[in-house]
Amino acid sequence: MSEPPAYDSRADTLAHIHAVRDNIDLFVAGLLERGRVHDASKLSSEEKPAFDAVLPLLPGVAYGSPEYEALVRRMGPALTHGAALRPSATRERSSGALGAMLEAARALPDLLKARREAMEARWRSEN
Numbered sequence: 499m500s501e502p503p504a505y506d507s508r509a510d511t512l513a514h515i516h517a518v519r520d521n522i523d524l525f526v527a528g529l530l531e532r533g534r535v536h537d538a539s540k541l542s543s544e545e546k547p548a549f550d551a552v553l554p555l556l557p558g559v560a561y562g563s564p565e566y567e568a569l570v571r572r573m574g575p576a577l578t579h580g581a582a583l584r585p586s587a588t589r590e591r592s593s594g595a596l597g598a599m600l601e602a603a604r605a606l607p608d609l610l611k612a613r614r615e616a617m618e619a620r621w622r623s624e625n
Contacts, residue, residue, distance in 0.1 A: 521617065528609045536605070539583050548576035
C-alpha cells in the first residue's frame with residue numbers, strides 16, 4: 499500500500515492570498531467611494547454660500563476662541579446640513595493633506611463595520 503501524496507499548501511495559500519486581496523480591494527473601493535461623495539454637498543446651495551462668507555474670515559482665528567465660535571454659529575445651518583449627510587463630519591477640521599487624512603480616518607469605523615458585516619455574512623453562508 500502506498501502513502502498518500504504529501505500535502506502541498508500552494509493551492510490553499512494562493513486561495514488565502516486572493517481572499518485577502520479581494521477583501522482589501524473592497525475596502526479600498528469603499529474608501530474611494532466615500533472620498534468621492536464626501537464633500538459633494540459643500541458646493542450645494544445649502545452650504546456653499548456659508549462657506550463663501552465665512553471661510554475667508556477663518557485664517558488667524560484661534561480654534562475655540564469666541565471669534566471662532568461666532569463664525570461657527572454663522573455657518574450653523576450649512577454645518578448641520580453637511581453633518582446630516584456625513585456621519586463622520588465634525589466641526590474640528592484641518593485644511594490640506596492633514597485635513598484629508600483626518601476625514602479619511604473619521605470614515606474608517608463606518609467602513610470597517612460595513613466590511614466586517616459583509617465578511618461575517620459571507621462566512622456564515624459558506625459554513
